[in-house]
Amino acid sequence: MPHSVTDTTTPASHPTASDTSGRTDALHSVPTGLYIDGVWRESSDASTIAVENPATGRTLLDIASATPTDGAAALDAAVAAADDWARTSPRHRGEILRRAFDLLTERAEHFATLITLEMGKPLAQARGEVAYGAEFFRWYSEESVRIDGRWSTSPDGKSRLMTMRQPVGPTLMITPWNFPLAMGTRKIGPAIAAGCTMVIKPASQTPLTMLALADLMTEVGVPAGVLNVIPTRTSGAVMTPLITDPRLRKLTFTGSTPVGKDLIRQSAEQVLRVSMELGGNAPFLVFEDADIEAAVDGAMLAKMRNMGEACTAANRFLVHQSVADDFAALLAQKMTAERLGAGIDDGVTVGPLIDDKQRRKVAELVTDAVDRGADLTVGGERIDGPGYFYTPTVLTNVQPGSAVLREEIFGPVAPIATFTDDDDAIARANDTEYGLAAYAFTASTARTIKVAESLDFGMIGINQGIISNAAAPFGGMKHSGFGREGGPEGIAEYVETKYIGINPLDATVRNSHTDAR
Missing domain, CATH: 3.40.309.10 (Aldehyde Dehydrogenase; Chain A, domain 2)
Known part of the structure; x- marks a missing residue:
């Protein structure tokens, strides 16, 4: 077991290929701005985040850090795009997700390299994360056309009962640093399938993978405003105004239990739909x-x-x-x-x-x-x-x-x-x-x-040591949170159920015991 580690990057804003791997050239194609309303832009006050390689302690890239003004612009974009996106056909949304799965799979080595450079996990495990993360796009591309309701006759026969499921609406997604791709795709996949728009705040330690993913999602046809990405090093100042904004309809967070509890308290002001994947033991x-x-x-x-x-x-x-x-x-x-x-x-x-x-x-x-x-x-x-x-x-x-x-x-x-x-x-x-x-x-x-x-x-x-699967519901009990990600259950987090009672007016109800001969 070595007691020293070879430095595989050079300092900061001009990364070059690693002497040992030649893989740091993956950084050259990563966007470094905020992604708001389909446009890459700088922070409103030109502030930046230095993204560090934990294997060396050196800076990989400097990227834009969102301000409260930028956060408001991202939510504005998500709100403006919400109605049109909700009206798109389920098949169209599913085909976008399928294209995203195919392209992400095709570029697996690029994304795995980014994950390893900014998060530190071995490249073989990063490849596994890409495969796992991409699977949420494939799963929800298939689930998008299965968002159903029901039709039934009321027990007394006098009316008809119809239910439908519609998109929750603009969603704020806060993702952690430990799985910078998969923790995003398992939120983005069902949100797109359901017809929701979103503002995503990736962890400031590992934002590069999400920025690259935003670029890919644009390439496969996600319209402007549907997906917005705003890394920030002042999370509280940027997130709090969004959580308390009455236009936001859902908050989903993966991270520590103490932070999750604070977010739940903030979400109460607007009675947001909330899903929390918190700590474990x-x-x-x-x-x-x-x-x-x-x-x-x-x-x-x-x-x-x-x-x-x-x-x-x-x-x-x-x-x-x-x-x-x-x-x-x-x-x-x-x-x-x-x-x-x-x-x-x-x-x-x-x-x-x-x-x-x-x-x-x-x-x-x-x-x-x-x-x-x-x-x-x-x-x-x-x-x-x-x-x-x-x-x-x-x-x-x-x-x-x-x-x-x-x-x-x-x-x-x-x-x-x-x-x-x-x-x-x-x-x-x-x-x-x-x-x-x-x-x-x-x-x-x-x-x-x-x-x-x-x-x-x-x-x-x-009798198995890995249980995560895109086709299964991921989530916990007690202080580990509530809500589920993955499986058929995951898409339920992004839809509201609406009931419509219909009086047929001309319906004649026969009473079996009085009409019996």
Whole structure:
């Protein structure tokens, strides 16, 4: 495991090809302005955001930073385009999404490179994100023509009941830094399919991928004003006026629970439709009958995808005491074999964390656990040099009360604690305010059913370490939020249901018991 990282970029506004990969030329085609009403423009006060490569700490590009004036212009554009866009045919909207899927797939390497450069994940994982993110466009291209209503006769036979589903209207989308493409496409896809216009604020750490995606969406035929992108380094000042504007009809946010709670409070003023995908504290249960090798393989997927910087990442490993030593030993072996380095370099499996603040948090959680009696089996090392690297870490004998069992780690740290029986495992798993994802490995069908029914989480993976799928509803319970993204459920977040009662006037209702002969 290397203790230094090769610098793969040159400073700042004039990036050149990497000496080791030749991939930084992808930056040359990225727009650096705000995308409002179909036009790329500078910030109204010429302010910028320096987008950093977390593998080197150096600036990749300087891009425009939106002001409140720019935010208002973006919402103006979304409102102006809303009625015409809502009236477009479902087939037309679906064909736009299908073209977007095809073009995004064709340019997968370009987008994967951007993701890796600005976010840090290994290139192989970035390619996986592009494939996953593109799938939301394909799924919702097919769902756009399936937004239906119903027609029925009222129980008393005197009227007809009709329901229809129509676009919610202008939507504000706030996306996180850890999946800069997929967290956008799983909001954009259903919004376009439903006929909604949108204002998107990508995370200031990783806006380049979304800017490139906006360019692609224009290319495939999204009309001016339907999609607007406004990165900003003053999020509160720009977002608050939009959230409290009566013309906005929906807010969707993916990010931390504390920020989500603030946004929910702000949204109450206009009684907005709100969907929130917030923090997680995913338990990973390994029962005594589990295939340990399969469980460790699943653990590596659930923990190390994105360096652990995922809301669905396994956060607590709860292992039956009879197999805990075997599981920990094999997991430590797998973690030690990971190759740490700049994600853009071939063969790297673990990239940097997003910034030094996140790395400090991870280090503090590990220190707290060790101070409380946990054993540091492997890792626990902050790497000096350029970038924000932390070694893959396994903690065993983690004690109750340790912060690493309560807080979302968002890093490559696997804390292992033990349980004695099924009820103990379920109680420990549910002992959290969060309820996003959970994992369990067992050979028992009966236990599978019991665990699935008993765990208070919105998504549960049984004998698998990755559960995200465009065809399935993604979302959580409790402090992990509400609403769903993906699957047939995802499009329901972007439509309102309208009921129409119709009196046929000339209808004659026969009463079966009085008219019977």
